[in-house]
Amino acid sequence: MSENYPVPAEIVRKNGVRGIFSVAGGVGLLIVQAIIGFGPVGFIVGGAMIVLGVGGLFSKNKDKITTTVLAVIAGLGIAIMIPNSPVPALIGLGALGLLIYGGVSLFKFFKGIKSRA
Numbered sequence: 277m278s279e280n281y282p283v284p285a286e287i288v289r290k291n292g293v294r295g296i297f298s299v300a301g302g303v304g305l306l307i308v309q310a311i312i313g314f315g316p317v318g319f320i321v322g323g324a325m326i327v328l329g330v331g332g333l334f335s336k337n338k339d340k341i342t343t344t345v346l347a348v349i350a351g352l353g354i355a356i357m358i359p360n361s362p363v364p365a366l367i368g369l370g371a372l373g374l375l376i377y378g379g380v381s382l383f384k385f386f387k388g389i390k391s392r393a
Contacts, residue, residue, distance in 0.1 A: 283388035291385040298378030305371035309364050312356050325353030 312318040329350025333343055355363045 282392045285392070288385060288388035288392065291381045291388060295378045295380075295382030295385050298374045298381060300378075302371045302374035302378060305367050305374065309367045309371065312364060312367075318356055322353040322356035325349050325356070329353060 308321070312321050329346045329348075332346035333350070352363060355361050
């Protein structure tokens, strides 16, 4: 019965934005996973992530979400440098999760657009 009513524009927009950014994040993670698989490049990327994370933690910005994300980035940078670490596999799982979530959100977006037409 709810198929007869149009989905509110706010929800349609939210699903569209979530879908686009989730798919873009998933593709970005797949690119990072491919880059860190090339031996010395993995160490360079890991070092850059550590510098970015630690630099952000010592900045004047004390936003809890930002500092948490930067700490996770620094931790991943350290984990990338450990031989035989499970990080590339975990990054692949995260990418798959983001791609699925983005696909579902985009499906809801297009379904919402159709209900508004």
